[in-house]
Amino acid sequence: MTFNLTVAVIILVFLIIFQISKASEYVAILKGEEQNRKNTNKVNGFLMVSFLVLGLIGVWYCNSLLFGKTLLAHESASVQGERVDSMLWLTLSITGIVFIITQILLFWFAYKYQENDKRKVVYFAHSNKLEALWTGVPAIVLTVLVVIGLRNWSYFTSDAPKDAMVVEVTGKQFGWIFRYPGKDGVFGKKYYKNIDPATNSLGLIWRDSASLNLKDDPATHDDIVQEQTMYVVKGKPVKLIIGSRDVIHDVGLSQFRLKMDAVPGIPTTLWFTPKFTTSEMKKITNNPNFQYEISCDQMCGNGHYSMKGVIEVVEQEDYDLWMAKQKPLYFQSFPEKDPSAPKADSTVKAIAKN
Amino acid sequence: MSNEAALHHSVDVSTSHDTHGDGHMHHHHETFITKYVFSQDHKMIAKQFLITGMVWAVLGGLMSVLFRLQLGYPDSHFYWLEDILGKWWVKDGQITPEAYYALVTTHGTVLVFFVLTAGLSGTFANFLIPLQIGARDMASPFMNMLSYWFFFAASCVMLSSMFVETGPFSGGWTAYPPLSALGSASPGSKTGMDLWIVAMALFVVSSLLGGLNYIATILNMRTKGMSMTRLPLTIWALFFTAVLGVLSFPVLLSGFILLIFDRNFGTSFYLSDIFINGVGALPNEGGSAILFQHLFWFLGHPEVYIILLPAMGMVSEILSVNSRKPIFGYMAMIGSLFAIAILAFLVWAHHMFVTGLNPFLGSVFVLLTLLIAVPSAIKVFNWLTTLWRGNIRFTPAMMFAIGFVSLFISGGLTGIWLGNSALDIHLHDTYFVIAHFHIVMGVASMFGMFAGIYHWYPKMYGKHLNNTLGFIHFWITIAGAYLIFWPMHYEGLAGMPRRYYDYSNWESFKQFIDLNRFISTVAMIVFATQLLFLFNFFYSIFKGRKVTSRNPWQSNTLEWTTPIHPGHGNWVGEIPEVYRWPYDYGKDGVDFIPQTTPVGEEESHH
Numbered sequence: 001m002t003f004n005l006t007v008a009v010i011i012l013v014f015l016i017i018f019q020i021s022k023a024s025e026y027v028a029i030l031k032g033e034e035q036n037r038k039n040t041n042k043v044n045g046f047l048m049v050s051f052l053v054l055g056l057i058g059v060w061y062c063n064s065l066l067f068g069k070t071l072l073a074h075e076s077a078s079v080q081g082e083r084v085d086s087m088l089w090l091t092l093s094i095t096g097i098v099f100i101i102t103q104i105l106l107f108w109f110a111y112k113y114q115e116n117d118k119r120k121v122v123y124f125a126h127s128n129k130l131e132a133l134w135t136g137v138p139a140i141v142l143t144v145l146v147v148i149g150l151r152n153w154s155y156f157t158s159d160a161p162k163d164a165m166v167v168e169v170t171g172k173q174f175g176w177i178f179r180y181p182g183k184d185g186v187f188g189k190k191y192y193k194n195i196d197p198a199t200n201s202l203g204l205i206w207r208d209s210a211s212l213n214l215k216d217d218p219a220t221h222d223d224i225v226q227e228q229t230m231y232v233v234k235g236k237p238v239k240l241i242i243g244s245r246d247v248i249h250d251v252g253l254s255q256f257r258l259k260m261d262a263v264p265g266i267p268t269t270l271w272f273t274p275k276f277t278t279s280e281m282k283k284i285t286n287n288p289n290f291q292y293e294i295s296c297d298q299m300c301g302n303g304h305y306s307m308k309g310v311i312e313v314v315e316q317e318d319y320d321l322w323m324a325k326q327k328p329l330y331f332q333s334f335p336e337k338d339p340s341a342p343k344a345d346s347t348v349k350a351i352a353k354n
Numbered sequence: 355m356s357n358e359a360a361l362h363h364s365v366d367v368s369t370s371h372d373t374h375g376d377g378h379m380h381h382h383h384e385t386f387i388t389k390y391v392f393s394q395d396h397k398m399i400a401k402q403f404l405i406t407g408m409v410w411a412v413l414g415g416l417m418s419v420l421f422r423l424q425l426g427y428p429d430s431h432f433y434w435l436e437d438i439l440g441k442w443w444v445k446d447g448q449i450t451p452e453a454y455y456a457l458v459t460t461h462g463t464v465l466v467f468f469v470l471t472a473g474l475s476g477t478f479a480n481f482l483i484p485l486q487i488g489a490r491d492m493a494s495p496f497m498n499m500l501s502y503w504f505f506f507a508a509s510c511v512m513l514s515s516m517f518v519e520t521g522p523f524s525g526g527w528t529a530y531p532p533l534s535a536l537g538s539a540s541p542g543s544k545t546g547m548d549l550w551i552v553a554m555a556l557f558v559v560s561s562l563l564g565g566l567n568y569i570a571t572i573l574n575m576r577t578k579g580m581s582m583t584r585l586p587l588t589i590w591a592l593f594f595t596a597v598l599g600v601l602s603f604p605v606l607l608s609g610f611i612l613l614i615f616d617r618n619f620g621t622s623f624y625l626s627d628i629f630i631n632g633v634g635a636l637p638n639e640g641g642s643a644i645l646f647q648h649l650f651w652f653l654g655h656p657e658v659y660i661i662l663l664p665a666m667g668m669v670s671e672i673l674s675v676n677s678r679k680p681i682f683g684y685m686a687m688i689g690s691l692f693a694i695a696i697l698a699f700l701v702w703a704h705h706m707f708v709t710g711l712n713p714f715l716g717s718v719f720v721l722l723t724l725l726i727a728v729p730s731a732i733k734v735f736n737w738l739t740t741l742w743r744g745n746i747r748f749t750p751a752m753m754f755a756i757g758f759v760s761l762f763i764s765g766g767l768t769g770i771w772l773g774n775s776a777l778d779i780h781l782h783d784t785y786f787v788i789a790h791f792h793i794v795m796g797v798a799s800m801f802g803m804f805a806g807i808y809h810w811y812p813k814m815y816g817k818h819l820n821n822t823l824g825f826i827h828f829w830i831t832i833a834g835a836y837l838i839f840w841p842m843h844y845e846g847l848a849g850m851p852r853r854y855y856d857y858s859n860w861e862s863f864k865q866f867i868d869l870n871r872f873i874s875t876v877a878m879i880v881f882a883t884q885l886l887f888l889f890n891f892f893y894s895i896f897k898g899r900k901v902t903s904r905n906p907w908q909s910n911t912l913e914w915t916t917p918i919h920p921g922h923g924n925w926v927g928e929i930p931e932v933y934r935w936p937y938d939y940g941k942d943g944v945d946f947i948p949q950t951t952p953v954g955e956e957e958s959h960h
Contacts, residue, residue, distance in 0.1 A: 003434045010882060017886065021822040025899060028821070037747065044748035044825065048756070051829075055836065066844035069865045084780045091777065095767040102734060102763050109741040110756055113677070114748065121940030122743040125680040130739065131732065138731040142724045145774060150717050152776035157713035173539065173631060192627040193635040203629070242710075245629050247533040248643055250708065250783065254849025254862055257780040261709045263643050264532060265626030268710030291861050297783040297851045299526040301533060301540045302451045305854035 045114035052107035079273040081257035160239035160271035171249030171262040174303035180224040188220025225329040239271040252297035394495035400481035407473020414464040426874025455524035462527030485913035488577025493570035504560035515549035523550035531624040568596040579932035591667020609649030651702035665802020676752035677744030680937035690729035723773035750824030751809035758801040765794025786846020817898030834880035
């Protein structure tokens with residue numbers, strides 16, 4: 001019903017517009033083309049300058065409406081993000097000034113120099129001075145932006161500090177897997193053909209395999225593997241070693257103002273220093289449901305939009321408490337090796353197996 | 355001249371009909387098929403490109419309306435859509451994720467390649483090159499015809515991919531592997547992707563046949579006196595466009611061929627270390643998924659300029675004609691086109707800053723990318739100076755040209771943000787990017803295309819478009835374009851990722867639901883307005899006001915010296931000789947001096 005109604009209204013509007021247009025065409029023929037052009041010229045000239053004024057008001061209004069919903073409304077949640085923000089503000093002011101000046105010139109000229117019988121056109125075909133001016137000035141301004149940009153870029157892409165904690169992030173359709181190196185501080189070797197979605201989601205090498213020519217790597221035995229939620233410490237640099245299990249994904253960290261692709265077969269890295277814990281951010285953003293979300297920013301299939309991870313930023317002591325509760329993934333497949341597991345439990349299992 | 359000989363036959367025909375006035379063609383030996391279908395007349399081929407492009411523009415636009423429906427109204431149920439489109443596309447009144455991604459992908463592919471490449475440069479290179487340089491037709495009219503029919507075949511294959519059981523390709527128009535290589539990773543990467551690649555390969559052939567022809571024609575077939583520096587800027591722009599296409603499309607094709615091998619013949623160019631849920635580990639090792647991105651963007655970035663340059667050329671011409679003033683800085687305009695064309699090949703990796711690219715390489719690409727802003731700035735200021743102290747006639751073409759400049763400024767400036775890798779690391783693949791490229795490449799080039807259509811329509815059909823409809827079309831479209839894409843910058847500044855089917859589960863992005871609804875509504879209105887333009891276009895072919903003078907815009911260029919209805923061969927009798935550049939407007943107090951007017955002895959020198 002509403003559909004039919006909408007279609008009817010659209011057709012009606014079209015018909016009205018068409019009739020008006022046809023009428024104006026007849027008027028044009030009656031009055032003569034010259035006269036008609038002069039009349040519409042005035043209207044359009046006026047509309048040009050109106051569009052400019054309304055447009056600039058619109059820009060301001062849009063900003064007042066939407067600014068609070070962007071990340072810029074709050075301080076960046078990472079040390080790196082501060083640099084992104086300050087550079088962003090500088091770029092915004094430069095491009096903003098150019099935007100306003102050029103748009104004003106464009107529409108103002110259009111209005112001011114609309115056709116007029118009395119005006120004599122100036123035959124002005126070129127001027128080396130002017131052209132040098134608007135080659136030189138943009139070049140200089142851009143040099144400034146390039147220099148600032150490259151300094152930040154080399155900082156963002158520099159090696160992580162030595163004391164940084166390291167987390168391995170692996171994307172898969174459609175979720176995230178996080179690995180911590182465990183007590184030994186070393187990530188054990190993995191091989192993708194070893195992957196078993198149920199028990200060994202990363203393909204850690206903890207068994208000898210003659211067919212794949214693999215040897216058990218003891219460093220895997222204490223690796224902690226987590227899905228969906230990653231814990232990091234406030235104020236402590238964290239280095240992510242990013243990979244993918246299937247197609248290309250992207251670790252999007254909008255609150256930290258960073259992102260990096262997850263490419264199968266080619267590990268990438270990214271490091272940052274979180275400034276606020278999750279609970280602090282809840283207060284800063286005034287949103288009790290606030291979460292640091294990892295959004296997949298590279299099209300990865302039909303579930304792309306649901307590929308969400310969560311980062312919990314906590315104080316060191318909370319992190320230690322959480323870490324103490326984690327068990328290496330190894331023990332899931334080899335429960336008998338778990339020293340903390342109560343003896344009785346393992347005997348029950350042994351009996352069950354028998 | 356060589357083309358004179360080649361087309362001697364049609365020249366004869368034109369002259370023999372001179373008595374009919376305006377050389378209107380009454381080819382008794384030309385059948386419907388040779389005139390309208392397998393035509394070798396560049397003007398007819400141009401119209402074929404244009405109308406096929408329009409069909410795709412409507413389909414591509416309709417797709418965007420459909421996926422905007424999902425984004426704007428994620429909780430609503432449109433049961434009537436289910437009746438129209440079927441259950442694969444719409445389930446329970448809602449667009450399915452598979453359909454959403456297929457729509458996004460096809461919208462991008464079709465708009466970039468079929469509308470803004472074939473529809474834009476295919477139309478205007480074919481139409482304008484022979485007319486403006488003074489040639490009877492293209493260097494090879496037959497190749498030119500083939501170029502269209504390869505495009506037509508590409509269109510058919512692409513269209514057929516919409517109807518396969520597993521759905522059309524849905525991995526984004528950039529078709530990054532492994533997603534695009536593995537049917538097991540996404541149903542859209544099965545038969546749909548095979549058809550997508552075939553369509554794109556045919557398209558590459560089409561654009562190469564066209565491009566080589568354009569280059570050969572411009573270099574070899576200019577009329578007497580038409581030196582390179584007397585060419586209208588449209589021709590310069592189309593020339594660089596063709597060069598870009600000829601040098602970069604083959605690289606894309608090579609990338610696609612490797613992809614075909616990976617998909618069908620078990621090679622590992624792009625594949626390594628992959629485990630697919632439900633399938634298991636794949637045998638491929640040692641490939642690089644990033645290799646494809648290099649090959650893709652080696653075309654992909656020049657492609658942006660393939661889309662933009664023709665629009666720039668036409669806008670330069672139209673601004674000058676309707677300001678009744680010479681284009682400011684003709685040589686600087688050519689120089690900046692040249693600089694853009696060179697730089698276009700040296701910036702592709704700015705699409706790949708966050709792929710793990712070597713940071714030093716990234717730095718080089720930052721520098722080269724931001725360099726493009728310099729020739730772009732030159733162009734903008736030259737256009738502004740062209741308007742300054744002119745005597746502006748607001749024809750619909752002129753208004754779209756002014757709109758183009760406005761959009762090019764708005765979208766170009768955000769390029770300075772994204773080209774700087776340290777900002778791109780934050781804004782990459784967010785709505786900020788969508789806003790940027792839709793404004794600067796999508797809508798701006800569309801405006802260039804509209805400007806071209808409004809301006810050269812009288813030459814194409816011997817009729818005028820309805821001006822009032824043109825004005826309505828312009829004002830709604832420019833206001834709508836800004837209303838749609840301006841607020842998207844803010845979504846991008848919130849980090850909102852592209853290509854999401856639904857944002858309601860995201861604490862960081864769900865605050866924009868009202869805005870998305872607003873954008874979707876405006877998008878529908880703007881789409882409906884384009885139908886108004888289409889109506890104007892087709893209605894005026896038959897019922898439009900007849901063009902009564904050869905030169906309705908009082909323009910200097912050669913196409914306006916042809917009869918109102920030029921036949922195959924364009925000029926009746928000799929091709930006119932050229933004595934001056936095309937921008938003598940308002941010189942020595944004379945409103946306009948066509949290129950065919952010899953330089954007077956008393957004329958001032960500039």
